[in-house]
Amino acid sequence: MxxxxxxxxxxxxxxxxxxxxxxxxxxxxxxxxxxxxxxxxxxxxxxxxxxxxxxxxxxxxxxxxxxxxxxxxxxxxxxxxxxxxxxxxxxxxxxxxxxxxxxxxxxxxxxxxxxxxxxxxxxxxxxxYSFSKESFYLASVRSFQEANNNYFNHLEQAVIAVAKTYQVDLTQPLHSKELEEILVEEYGYTINTSELESHTALDNLRSVFVPKTKTLLLAKHIDDAQKTFIYAKEIAYNYLDISERLYTFSWIKFENFDQVLNNFYASYFAGALIIPRARLVADLKSLFSKKSFRNTDFEHIINNYNASPESIYQRMTNILPKDFNLKSLFFLRFSHKKNSSNFKLNKELHLSKQQSPHANETNEHYCRRWISLKVIQDLCKSNKSHEFGIQISNYPNEAKSYLVLSSATADPFVAESYRSVSIGIQINNQFNRKVGFAKSKSLPTTQVGVTCERCTIQNCDVRQVEPKIILSKQKDEKIADVVRNLQEKFSN
The missing domain is CATH 1.10.260.40 (lambda repressor-like DNA-binding domains)
Known part of the structure; x- marks a missing residue:
């Protein structure tokens, strides 16, 4: 000790x-x-x-x-x-x-x-709640992100410096070939795209790094966007001189907190390199300047970068608080197995405060009115590669409303599984000032709850279970009222 x-x-x-x-x-x-x-x-x-x-x-x-x-x-x-x-x-x-x-x-x-x-x-x-050491570490990093409004200027500046050093054009979409050349020529990497395919136990891994020989083993079936993100993270580890790091993606386990924090730093750097701040700010300003919202306008932003929808949404959580002063927002990622009634919230971020949609560990049923779940359900029924949805979610119990954008895609690593990513921005005075379509009548508006067990909405056609927690609370209040009346009656 x-x-x-x-x-x-x-x-x-x-x-x-x-x-x-x-x-x-x-x-x-x-x-x-x-x-x-x-x-x-x-x-x-x-x-x-x-x-x-x-x-x-x-x-x-x-x-x-x-x-x-x-x-x-x-x-x-x-x-x-x-x-x-x-x-x-x-x-x-x-x-x-x-x-x-x-x-x-x-x-x-x-x-x-x-x-x-x-x-x-x-x-x-x-x-x-089966809260592991890894869960504690991840929660600590999430708190660190929230405390800094999820914006880290030293990483933004490092991206600009890397672009200058290696002549990366941040005004154009970035592809894996350009980053692969940097890893091979500048950092002595060897890229292997065949080895992982022969190990079925590693089907869920996208990459493995062997530090002794600087060999990066890549899964053969990943697309160029995934490969670009992996390469960008490797550049981050090298350029930022990070030695305490993870060697697999996705991660298997964390040995210490530094690995968790450095994994976040590398991921942030990768997102900032692939989705440069200046370009995304310009795209969002153009989107927010419009008086009405069209799905195609936002989908155009997603297609403007060689990145997954999740990377775009994550990057928006960096940019919106910093460049638009929209700090009351949340990010959610759900996963869902086809023909299952279960939706798992496996990633969340809340800036400024804990917004209404948040994870629970008591097997309650998330509100089926959330656009985050609707887009997954729509994708299950269609043959599309990407399903997008938008809605204004009103929480009547809290008198708060959020504009929520959500994208669903198939999980490339788990058969018949889907996932959605969502960003919710609280509708307040700042939002109304910054967003031209804030008061557009074309935006669908829905009354929502958090979980069915805690929801007071009447006659909900997608309710999964009775609002037992609300009913129990009402019963307790009724008992308290009766006891109070009896005390008054017999106190005279």
Whole structure:
């Protein structure tokens, strides 16, 4: 363990033993002969006493020496020990969120019982919802994105520098051949497009990188847009001098938080290189200048880049807050198996605040009125490669409305599976100022909920189950009203 954590654990144990004995620091000082300030520093994890001092504490507190120096904590402090021994505070770059590790340690040492209760609660919730370490890392990155409005200027500038260094024309669509030449000529890569095909267990992987020989193994069946994105990420890892990285795409598992963060940085860089900021800003300004919305205008933007619809939507979450000051927005990605009634929300991002459409882990039924689900259902019935939809979603319970754009495509790696990506922009004064078609009567408008179980919409023709959570709440309120009336009646 880190030496700082060993000090902290000793200090926590000493403080717990002292308080169990109902001793103040002054009282323990008189008892042990050690100064009050020295004992205070021990308890805060700033100092670790020498063996003779530990022996004195052991004798006067009537606790065996071995128990005093043991790293084993009792059940009240065990959750803190788990956090410290897992090195979680080391793995997560707290400085990204403006937090110093020493501050966290001070919080833990100053209120160990309260922090323990909090950590125990988090661990219990995590267990109940199968919340893995990877999930925690991904949630941390998502919070980091949201805290920065999902815009990272140093990566935007790095893209401009790369384009200048390697003479990449950012005004034209980018294709894999141009990036492959950079990887081979500048970074000594070898590209192999045949090896992965012979390993059926790797069917879901698009690429594997072998660092020792700088060999990039590519799945044979990926299209040029996917290949371009993989190449752009590899350029990011090299140009940004990232060594702590993932070697497969899609990822199998994360070893530490740096890999998760660097994977995000590389993906952001790749999106910014393939979908340059200046071009997308111009495209969106043109779209927003129109008084009415036409599907073909937005589909033209999607087709203007050698990128998947998901990459376009993700890039919009970078651009809209920065260049249009549209910060109240969300991004969702759903997956769906054909002939299944289940829709899985496996990626989400909320800027400014947690908007109404969000993931739940209690097997509730997402609102079938969402355009995110409609486009998947439409795609299942058609032979199209891409299904696009748009609607204004009104949430009556919250008095909020969002313009939601959504695209559905087949999952190229899972048979008879589909996925949709959506971006929702809250309709407010800023939206009305920036978007010419904001008040267009041609936009379909729908009353929506979050899940059927929590929805108050009456006579919904696509409802999957009864609103049991709402009904339960109403029942409780009715009981409370009756009890209140009885109390008033018999209080006179």
């Amino acid at each position: 880190e030496q700082d954590y060993i000090k902290l654990i000793f200090g926590l144990k000493l403080k717990q033993i002292r308080t169990d004995r109902e001793l103040s620091l002054f009282g323990l000082s008189k008892l042990s002969g050690l100064s009050k300030s020295y004992l205070n520093e021990i308890e805060k994890g700033k100092k670790y006493p020498k063996p003779d001092k530990i022996a004195a504490l052991s004798e006067h507190l009537d606790v065996p020496y071995d128990e005093m120096v043991s790293l084993k904590l009792d059940k009240n402090l065990a959750p803190i020990g788990e956090i410290l021994q897992s090195k979680l505070l080391k793995e997560i770059p707290l400085e990204l969120f403006g937090i110093q590790e020493s501050t966290m340690i001070d919080i833990i040492s100053n209120a160990p019982s309260k922090v323990t209760a909090f950590i125990s609660t988090i661990i219990e919730i995590a267990k109940n």
